[in-house]
Every structure is written in structure tokens, then in C-alpha cells.
Amino acid sequence: MIFVKIAWRSIWRNPRRSWVLISAVAVGVFAFIGVVAYLDGMSMQLVKSAVELQGGHIQVAGHGYFENPAVRTQVRQMPQVATILKDASASDVRYASQIRAAGMISSAEHSAGIAIVGVDPVQEQQVSPVPSLVTEGGWLTDDPAAGEVILGAALAEQLGVRLRERIVLMVSDLDGAVNSGAYRIRGLFTTSSRAFERSTVLLHQEEVRTLVGFARDAVSTVAVNIDPGQEVLAVAATLRAALVGMDVEVLTWMDRSPMLVMMDRMMNLVNVILVVILFSAIGFTLINSFIMVIFERIREIGIMAAGGVRPGQVRLLLFLEAAFIVVVGAAVGIAMAAALITWWSEVGLDLSSFAEGLSRFGAGAVIYPRVVLENMVTGFVMIFVMVFLAVLYPAIKASRFKVVDAMNHV
Amino acid sequence: MLRLVKLAWRDIWRNRRRTLLTTGAVFFAVVVISLANSVQFGTYDAMEQSVVRLTTSELQVQHPRFHEERTLEHSLQEKALDIDELRLAHPWIVAASRRLTGFGLVSSDSASAGALIMGVDPVHEPTVAGLLRLDSEETTLTANRPQSVLLGAVMARNLGVIPGDSVVVLTQGYHNVMGAEVYAVQGLVRTGTPQMDRATMVTTLTAAQDLFSMPGRYTELVLRTDRHTTAREHAMRLESTLATEEAAVLPWQVLMPDLDQMRRLDDASNAIFYVFLLLLIGFEIFNTTAMSMMERVREFGVMMAMGLKPSLISGLVAMELAMKVLLGIGAGIVVTAGVVAILAGEPIALSQDMRELYDDFGFVVDGLYFTSRPSIYALPVVAVSIMSLLSMGFPILKMRSFAPVKALRAA
Amino acid sequence: MSEQPLVHATNLVKVYQDGSYVPVRALGGVDFRVEAGEFTAIAGPSGSGKTTLLNLIGSLDAPTEGRIEVAGQDLSLLTRKGRADFRLNNLGFIFQSHNLIPVLTAAENAEFSLLLQGVPTGERRRRVLSEFADLGIEEGLTRRRPAKLSGGQQQRVAIARALVSRPKLILADEPTASLDSKTGARLLDKMRDLNERTGITFLFSTHDPMVIDRARRLVVLRDGLIASDETRN
16 A cells, blocks of 8 residues: 555655654653553552561451450461461462560560560561561571560660560460560561561560460461462452351451551552653653654645645555554664663662662662553553544644645745 | 844744744643642642641650660650740740650550550640540540540550550659559540550650659650741751750651651652653653754755854854743743642542541541642753753754755755 | 636636735736647746646635636535545646655656556556656666656656646646756657647746747736736747
8 A cells, every 4th residue: 555655664764753753652652661660560569568567468367356456366276277278279378377465575774565476487488578677687497495586676776685685575475464585686677667667576486375375276367478460359258268167357458457558549549640740741742743743744745635645645644654653663662661671670779779768668668660561551552542642633734734835835 | 142132032933833842842841840749749748747746746855865765764854944935935836745755564454565655744735746636525634633544545445444444554664663553544545546556555744754753854845836847957956055965856857767768768769750751851852952953954054154153053043942941941830830829729639438548547638739839840940951951962063063055955 | 629628717816815914916816718738838927926826726725716617627616635636637736846755766656646546556557667768767767766866857757747647737837947958948848749749738837938938828927917828839
């Protein structure tokens, strides 16, 4: 078809002009992929780290525990629950059990109210980010009588204690008697949540079991993490059905932490605003460039019109050219963005290097881009629509131009 | 020179479409970035202010080491600082109240929990912070009921107590004196922060002073000021005028590093967004400049044939660009100022369920706030100016190697 | 040949009113007929209205007043699309310069109207090549883009393009203005020869004496009116 030929050749005849357009599309595509991948990565990162810190995507606990987290409310048959967790889910479910109790921590001079969390050091590494956030010392060993604890760096600072020093934990057991024990600090962790850092002490589950008086197979909570591809609600429903009769409840992080849900939504709202701003900028650039370029070619269009090319054919020609430009531009933009994202996924983007005082966020401030196919497709559709609109006005205008005026146009 | 300005001015109106392209790009950039800044600054300010006024208030006077080491040894003498004097010297202090904060183990018959024990001035506390909603009958602490306390709602539930029950409080007080006291639970407090509701006990300042065996001493003097954004400056000014060496003034940014860092994290994160946005806009400005340069090759050829020096022509081009950019910036600021003036009065309400969530958590921020403060224009104006200067380089370089004959032939 | 004139314009008025400027009366009521087979030049000084007249006849612009029929078709009755089709099937244009679509080769340019008309490939090729041969365009030039052709070569391709679809009327606006006199003369002779052989009507707007000399009828416009109209041999 002759118009395809003309369109294709027109693009390459005036490379400067075409590159103006191609680069406009490419920069737009590049910016949009970069920003969207960044925003998706960031919200995922922040929510993920907060969720994992606060007990996993799904939590199993004794019936009524979420309403009132009393030490008496327990998962009493952990071995059976573990078996069910493994069987119920087709893919690899990662879980970790905890015994939780409210207590007090004291150093030689100070004391503070804290949450005592008894963990299985091996399981915990598969579920919780805390083991990897230990910045001083090391994570717990799987020795039920080591007498060691891990606490937040902020708490240690507050208590005026350092690594390998001793602290005392006080907690009331199941019968209401106050028990205490002395422990050595094995490691300090740093997280993005100072509140969590200040209020959490981790030690081997068996030591807490003895301290609080939990039965052999009993725990307070089981944190369950799922793979990124899985739907939290679906997995939770499956587990809920499978765990009937165990006197436990299954909650997702959305049930447990409306605050996080709000944060997540707030962030999505802000992201939508940012994306709208970005797209209006892209749209503006595209419309601007296409108008500029099409008006440059009016004389050429006039010659064709004099030779009997119909207005519809003029529009067709311009749209064909735009289509070629978009395809080439998008390809260039995607290639650039792919390079950026590949590199970025390797190194991560450390936000703390952009602003002072963020270093303590540690890994929490390192953002990795995330490509969500759905969002990318939406973005491309939007870019195509915008190019279409960008061409529509000058194309209509050009096809309606009086031939004489077009020919005299400089 | 004047003639050049005149010529440039005429030129930019002669080809309006071309002028509109560059001016439009600049205008758009200024509007978009200023509006983004406006909503970002505005909403963060509103959020910070609501959190600050809920909890720490803007400033606190503390023992210089109390913030790092929260021990009662690092407390202040009531007599050392005169509140009325402070307020007289610094009229921007709106309200002031003393607090004594320590830790203890609170036990009921069935359970016990560690708690932050706050002794507050029942009269002045409500004027400095909204944290304790001391407005209802059952949560009104008065000095004449010294053995009454308020418990965090979640903590009371966890301990299994209701108002009217009693709790035993064990503390390690001033100079390590052990304290033990029985209190009647008068009411429950909901602070809006689950962590606090889980581990907070509130009593009067005098009752706390008795419990910790430290009469006449306190740990924090909480100051409410007229603005939260100037807290750092206020803190410095106040500290320099304090009569005693034994006190430090801390702004909320130091008291609540999480809040400050959240904003910094968000700012850093937005910086990434602006990098991409500016890349796009800078590209656009460069493009329109380069294009209009190319379009005018023939015109420049004619000018040169008439004897204009290339330096004059590039001066003309630079002048025209500067005019277009300034027009764009000016129009952008005017339009943004108008939009912001309309939006600044009323926040854009968030969706209903979002607002319910806010209510649950005691946040006062319920929408997107726009600020009209001039700093929202800083980034767009500076960035656009720099990008325009860079774009000017292209025509100037181009003019250097300009051959009039070739230019005349091109058309 | 039909009884009807090929071009029949009555009381043509064209007023250019551009923005705030003073209206310009380019044609002030012109009656004009062209019979099929003519080889006619419209001459006159700059601004006399000759290009305007040509544009109106070519349906490139619409008159302010008056009526034009070309090949029996009242141009005012045509839609924009109808005018495009009308030009495609009845008219050929040769402009002063930049006649060709820059991205197409000489041959592609020449066959452009045939393509739009839907003439099959083989026949297109044949007709273009014969036209080229007729106009003395060498084989080697057919695959060149306009930018690689000389001014004379470009104009010859433009004439080939105008001729190849066998239009009823060829409108040529200053076709020799961008050519040297030798090339111009050769092209004009060619056109006159074609007119004699094929009977295609040529209408020129020009002030080139070479064109005026070769025209068989000379219409002179002055200030938007016909000042003289002479037919010679």
C-alpha cells in the first residue's frame, strides 16, 4: 500500500524530525516505565517490610487472640497445625511459630515495657526480616538453653546496654506469678520502625516456654508467608478451612493491621496522583511534538492534496506515520527502561543517599523496581491513546487546510 | 541592546505557534511541579501538625541527657524554670505543661504488663497536646483524686480490668528507690496509636512524683507554639535564653525521629519521581528550542546576508528563549497561585472509608491539603531555568558554524 | 470534442480577507472560457490574479462569488473529498518547484495518481516508462529520489506525473520559473508537442516570455480583470 510506503519513508527522510518524535515517545515510555516500576516497587517494599515485621502475611493464633492477646489464648497443638499448613497449600508455605508475652526488660539502671517473642531461630529466618536486620552481633543459635536475646538497637540505647551485656526479663506466667530470667545480648537489630525496635525482644522459644509456662506443644501465634504470586485472601481461606477444629483463627495482615491497609491505600492514592501528573507531562510532550512536526509538513501535504489525495487519505497517512513513530519510539524506550531496570534490580536504589538521616532504615530504604504487567499494559494503552489524540488535532487540521494555503505555507 | 530586546519581543509574537510550544512547555512544567509540591508540602504539614499536636507538641524542655537515656536521674527541678517567665519572654509559646514520664509494671489480678507511666498536669496538659482526651467526666484527672489513674484501652483489656477495678504498680524510682502503689482505674484513654494504648498509664504529676519518690521534679516541660514548621529555630532561640545549663530544648523532629524520617523517606522517594518528570520536561524544552532554531535557518541566513554578526543572532535567539521561558514561568506561577488559592482553603476530602480509618487512628488529616507558601515554586523555577540555559547552548553552538549561503538555500 | 467548453467561469470574484488586514480583491468579476485542446497562457504582472484564477479552476480554492464549471462539473457542488477525486481524475498540476513527494522515487511519483486511481501494477509501469521515454527521462533516473534529480529532471518527472493519468486539463503555475532558459524551452516544446499529439488542454500562469511566445492563446490579467485576450497561431 502506497501510504504505508510513504509513511515509512517519510519517517526516515527527515531523520532530525523523526528523532524528535521518536525520542519524545521513547523518553515518555522510559519515564513512565521507570516511574511506575519504581512506585510499584516502593509500595511493595514498604508494605512488605512492615507486614513481615508485624507477623507475616497470614497469622494463625488461638481463637480470640487478636481481640485480646492474652498469654492464655494459645495454639495448643502446634505439631498438628504444622502438618496441616504443609499439606493444605500446594506450594511451599513458609511459617514460623512464636510464643508472645508482655513483660518488662531491665538493665542495671533502666527498665522498659516490651513484648517478649519466643521464636524458633531456624523457622524465623524463613519468615521474618529480623534475622537479616541484625546489624551488630549475630542471630540466635538453635540452642534452647543458650540464655541469649536479640533486641532492637533503639531499645539497647534506651537501656544503656551493649552487645554481650546482661539484661533481666520480667514476665508474669500463666498462673499470674512474676518470673524473671537473666540473659546475655547476642545481637542488635535495626529496622525502619523505631517503635518495633523499641518494644521487641526475641529469644529462643523454649526459654520463653519455660519462663511463661506454656505446654510442650503450645505457641501464641504462627506467622505464615506466601509467595508473591499467591493471593493472600485465597490462601487464608484455604488454611481457615483446613484448620477447622483446631480452635484457631486465621487472619491476614489486612485484618490485623488496618493502619497498614490505610498506608497502602494512601500510598496508592498518592501514586495515582503522581502517575496522573507524569502522564499529563508525557501527553503534553507528545501533543506538542506531533503538532510541531505535522505543521512543518503542510506544504508537502498540500502537493499531495492538489494531486487528488483525499482528506481521509491525508489523515490515514499521518496516523500511519505516528504508528511507526510510536512503535519505534516505544521499542527504544522499552530498551532503555529494560536496561535501567535490569541495572536497578541489581543494585537497588538506596533512598538514604538522597536524604540525610535515612541510613537507619537500612535495607528498608533500598527500593527495587517491580514490573507489574497490568500497570505496564495500562500505561502503554494510555500512551497510544495520547499519541492518537496528539495526531488527531493536527491531522484533522491538515486535511481541512485549504490546499492553496497549505502550498503557500512555509 | 534595547533594539535587540525589541526585535526579540516582536519575533516571539510573530510566530505565535512556535512561541506557544516553548512557553507552553515551560508553563506546564511550572504548573505541574508547583502543584505537586503544593499538595505534597501541604499534606505533610497538616499530617505533621496533627501528630505533633497530638503527642509531643512542638518543643520540649528536658534534661540534656534525658532523650538519649530515659532515666529519672535525668530530670529537672520544678523551681529551676519559671513557666510564666518563659512565656513572657517568648510570646510564640502558646501553652506549657509539665510531665513526669517513667516506666513500671502494672498488674491486675490475672495479668501484668510493662507500661509507660505518665504524670501530667491535669489543668495544663490538655492545652499542649491532644494525646489524652481528658475531656469527658470519666477521664478527667484532678489533683484531689491522687490515687486514680487512666489506662490505655488495649492495656486495660489485656489486663482484664475495667474502670473501678484497681491495679498494682511496681516501679524502680528516682535513685533506684523501689515504688509500689495501688491505684483505682478511673477511666480509659484512646490515644489513636495502638502501641501507646497497649502500654500507657496516666496519672497526675503529683501522684507520679510520689510514686517515683521525686517530689518537685519532672522530666519534660511540653511547649505548644504557634507553628510546628519553625520548631528547630524556636528550639535554638529558646535554649540560648534559658537560665539554667541543666536543660535542653528539643524540637519535635528530635523527639519523634520516625515522623521526621517518614517525611524524609517520602521526600527522597519523590525526588526519584521528579528526576523522571524533569527529564521529560527538560527534553521537551530542549526539543522545542532546537526545532524552532532549525525552522528558522533561512531567516538567519537572510539576517546574516544583511550583515548581522553571528554573535548578535545567537544573542537574539537567547533573548527570545529567555523571554519565552520567563513568560512561561510567570504564567505558570500566576495560574498555580490561583489554583492553590482556591484549593488551600478546603482540603480535598479522601474517600469515606479512608476517613473512617483515619478516625479510628485519631489522625486529624482527612484529605489532601494544598499550601500556598512560596517555596513550592523553588524547584520548578530553578529546574526550568537551568534546563533552559542548557537548551540555549544548542543554538549558540549552532550559530558558530553557520554558513549564510547554505542557510539561504535551505528552506 | 463536446460543445461545452472545458472550463467555463462566470463572474469570478475572489476577495482575500486575512485576519485584520485590508481585504484584497484578487479577481474582480472575470468571465473566462477554455475550450478543450487549448494551449493557453495567462499572463500579467505580480498580483494581477493569475495564480488565483488558476487555483480556482484547479478547485484548490473557492471563489468568493461566481461560478466555475470544469469538464461540465460545477465545482461549488463538490465536497472536499469530491474535489480531491475530481482533481485526481480530471486535472494535472505542475507547480513552480517542489512538485514531487520527496520520499518517493521518480517512477513512484509519476505513478502516484494511477495508484490512487487503482490502475494495476503492470499497466502502471508500462505507462510511466513510456511517458518517461517520451519526455526523455533516462532509465537510470527512475529509481532516484527527487533530491537526487536536477531542477529540469524534477520538472520533467512532474510533467510525466501530470500526463500519465491522461487528465482533461493540465494546470501549470510558472512551470519554468526555477529552470534555466534552455531547459525551460525544451520542456515547453515538449508540452506543446504533447498538446498537439494528445489533445490535452494546457493552461499556464506565467510571466515568462518563453511561455507567452509558445502559447496559442494569451490572456492578460491586470488588477483582477482580463485586460486582453488574443488567440494566435
